[in-house]
Amino acid sequence: MINKLTVGLVLAMWFSSSIAGAKLKAFRAGSINEISAERNGQSFMVVLWSVDCPPCIKELAHLQQYRNRFSRTSLVLVAIDGQQYSDTAQEILYDNQLDAMDNWIFTGSMPERLRYAIDPAWYGELPRAYFYDQAHQRVAYSGALTQPMLERWLKQ
Amino acid sequence: MRILLLSCLALFSFGSSAASQSHDSHKETMGSLLEECLTPTALPSVHCGRTPTAVFGTNGDLYVVYSQHGHIYLTISSDQGKTYQIPSVVNRIPEVIYDDGENRPKIAPGKHNEVFVSWTHKTTGRYSGEVRFARSLNGGETFDTPMTFSSDNSLISNRFETMIVDQQGRIFLVWIDKRDREAAKKNNRSYAGASIYYAVSNDSGGSFQPSRKLADHSCECCRIALDIDNSDRVVALWRHVYPVNMRDHAISYVIPGSLPIETIPTRASDDGWQIDGCPHHGPDLSIDSKDQAHMVWFTQGEKNKGLMYGRFDFENKQTLLLRSIDDSPMAARPQVQVFDDKLYLMWKRFNGESMDLLLSRSDDEGQSWSTPEPIASTNNGSDHPDWVGTSQQLFASWHTQSEGLRLIPVIQ
Numbered sequence: 001m002i003n004k005l006t007v008g009l010v011l012a013m014w015f016s017s018s019i020a021g022a023k024l025k026a027f028r029a030g031s032i033n034e035i036s037a038e039r040n041g042q043s044f045m046v047v048l049w050s051v052d053c054p055p056c057i058k059e060l061a062h063l064q065q066y067r068n069r070f071s072r073t074s075l076v077l078v079a080i081d082g083q084q085y086s087d088t089a090q091e092i093l094y095d096n097q098l099d100a101m102d103n104w105i106f107t108g109s110m111p112e113r114l115r116y117a118i119d120p121a122w123y124g125e126l127p128r129a130y131f132y133d134q135a136h137q138r139v140a141y142s143g144a145l146t147q148p149m150l151e152r153w154l155k156q
Numbered sequence: 157m158r159i160l161l162l163s164c165l166a167l168f169s170f171g172s173s174a175a176s177q178s179h180d181s182h183k184e185t186m187g188s189l190l191e192e193c194l195t196p197t198a199l200p201s202v203h204c205g206r207t208p209t210a211v212f213g214t215n216g217d218l219y220v221v222y223s224q225h226g227h228i229y230l231t232i233s234s235d236q237g238k239t240y241q242i243p244s245v246v247n248r249i250p251e252v253i254y255d256d257g258e259n260r261p262k263i264a265p266g267k268h269n270e271v272f273v274s275w276t277h278k279t280t281g282r283y284s285g286e287v288r289f290a291r292s293l294n295g296g297e298t299f300d301t302p303m304t305f306s307s308d309n310s311l312i313s314n315r316f317e318t319m320i321v322d323q324q325g326r327i328f329l330v331w332i333d334k335r336d337r338e339a340a341k342k343n344n345r346s347y348a349g350a351s352i353y354y355a356v357s358n359d360s361g362g363s364f365q366p367s368r369k370l371a372d373h374s375c376e377c378c379r380i381a382l383d384i385d386n387s388d389r390v391v392a393l394w395r396h397v398y399p400v401n402m403r404d405h406a407i408s409y410v411i412p413g414s415l416p417i418e419t420i421p422t423r424a425s426d427d428g429w430q431i432d433g434c435p436h437h438g439p440d441l442s443i444d445s446k447d448q449a450h451m452v453w454f455t456q457g458e459k460n461k462g463l464m465y466g467r468f469d470f471e472n473k474q475t476l477l478l479r480s481i482d483d484s485p486m487a488a489r490p491q492v493q494v495f496d497d498k499l500y501l502m503w504k505r506f507n508g509e510s511m512d513l514l515l516s517r518s519d520d521e522g523q524s525w526s527t528p529e530p531i532a533s534t535n536n537g538s539d540h541p542d543w544v545g546t547s548q549q550l551f552a553s554w555h556t557q558s559e560g561l562r563l564i565p566v567i568q
Contacts, residue, residue, distance in 0.1 A: 052436075053433050054432070110506075111537075116486060116506055123461070
C-alpha cells in the first residue's frame with residue numbers, strides 16, 4: 001500500500017515537474033528582435049496564440065502533427081495572455097506536445113506595447129503567424145494555418 | 157472561394173483576473189503600480205482596486221464600485237473624485253470576481269436612497285460564472301445578502317451582466333447565458349454563440365421576476381450596452397452571431413413580459429466580420445432626444461475595419477448613418493455619449509510610446525466628427541474608459557495602473 005502510494009507520489013511529482021520544466025520565456029518589447037537576432041540567416045516561423053482563443057487551441061493541435069519537422073529554432077510560439085496565465089499556457093503546450101519549442105508569454109503591464117513592437121499593423125486577431133525567410137523578410141498571416149501552407153513552408 | 161477567417165481577438169485589458177484563485181500572486185503584479193497600493197496590506201481603494209465603475213447619485217455625490225481582494229466595495233465622493241469616503245463592503249463573503257475591462261461591477265442609484273450593484277462571480281470551469289445582485293436601502297452604508305441568478309446548473313455560464321434602472325424605478329439585469337447552448341449540446345445539436353437573458357425587479361430589488369430570453373445566438377464574451385429611450389423603454393445592443401459566424405451587432409427593446417417573437421432583434425451593423433472566436437470587445441450605445449440610437453463598436457469585417465459609429469433609426473429599423481471613427485490597428489474601446497444634443501466619443505489608442513485617451517465631438521447627429529484630441533495619457537496598463545455625468549457635467553472616468561482612477565472633465 002505504502003509502496004503504491006510512494007510510486008504514485010513520485011510519478012505525480014515527476015509529472016508536475018515535467019510540466020513546470022518547460023517554463024515560458026518572458027516576452028517583452030525587445031523580444032521580437034532578440035528572437036530574430038538569434039536566428040541570423042535562418043528562416044523561422046512565429047505563431048501568436050492565446051489560452052482564451054478556441055481557434056488557437058485547434059491551431060496548436062494542428063501544429064502538433066508537424067512537431068517532428070520543426071525544431072526549437074524554426075518554431076517560436078508566443079502566448080499573448082500575460083504572466084498570470086503562464087501555468088494554463090504551459091499545460092496547453094504540454095498537452096499538445098509543443099512544450100519543447102521556443103515558448104514565450106507576454107509580460108508586463110501593457111500588452112498593447114508588445115503588440116505594437118511585433119507589428120504596428122496587427123489588429124490583435126489570433127491566431128497570427130509570421131513567416132520569416134533567411135533574410136528575415138517576413139509575411140504575416142491571420143487565421144488558422146492550412147496543411148498546404150505548412151507543407152510549403154517546411155519544404156523550403 | 158471565400159476564405160473563412162478563423163481568428164479571435166485577445167483580451168487586451170490590463171490584468172484580467174479571470175484565472176483561478178491560485179494565480180493571485182501573478183494577478184497582484186498586474187494590479188495598480190501606485191506606491192500606496194503595492195503593499196499586501198493595502199487598504200481597499202478606488203485607485204488600488206480593479207475596474208472601478210462610477211455613477212453620480214441624484215444628490216450629486218459620486219458612487220464608485222470596484223473589486224479588490226475578492227470583495228466588491230462601494231465608496232462615495234462628495235468632491236467629484238478628489239477624495240473618497242471609507243468604503244462599504246457589498247459582498248461580505250469573498251469570492252472570485254470577473255474584473256477585467258469587459259466584465260466589471262455595475263452600479264445604479266435608486267430613487268429612494270437605494271444603491272443597486274451587480275457583478276459576475278467566477279465559478280468552477282473555464283469561461284463560467286454566475287450573475288450576482290445586491291442592494292442597499294440606506295444609501296450604500298450596508299447591503300442585503302447578494303442574490304444569484306444561476307441557471308439550474310451553476311456550471312452553466314451566466315456572465316457579462318449589465319444593469320439599468322428605468323424611469324419607473326424598475327431594475328433590468330441583462331446577461332449572456334449559455335443554457336440554450338448547453339441544452340443543444342446535450343441533444344447533439346450545434347448552437348452558435350450563447351443567448352441573451354434578462355430579469356426585471358418591480359420592487360426595488362427585493363425580488364426579480366423569472367428570467368426570460370431576449371435573443372438566441374449572441375456572441376459569448378462581449379459586454380452588452382443598455383440605454384433608455386424617451387418612452388422609458390430599455391434598449392439593448394450586443395454583438396450577435398449571424399450565420400455563419402458573422403459577429404456583427406443586433407439591437408432590440410427589452411420589454412418585460414414580452415415573448416421573444418415580439419422583440420426580434422434587428423441587425424444594427426453589417427461589417428461582415430466572420431470570426432470563429434469571441435472578440436472580447438462589446439459595443440456602446442447612447443439614445444438622443446429623438447430616440448435615435450448612437451452606436452459605436454470595433455470590427456474587423458471585410459467591409460469595415462477599426463472603430464465604427466452608426467446611427468440606428470427604430471422607425472425604419474435600420475442603421476441609416478455609418479462613419480469610420482478610427483481605422484488604426486491600435487484603436488480600441490469606444491464609448492459614446494449624448495449630451496445636450498451633441499455627441500461625444502472617446503476611445504483608447506496606443507501611439508507607440510503611451511496610451512492616449514482620445515475625444516471627438518459631433519454637433520450634427522453623427523454626420524461629421526471633430527479631429528480627435530487626447531484628453532489623457534498613460535505609460536502603463538489601462539482599463540476601459542467610461543462616461544460619468546450629471547445633467548450639467550460630463551467626465552471621462554479612466555482607471556490606469558500608474559495614475560489610479562481619474563475623472564477627466566469634458567463638460568463643466
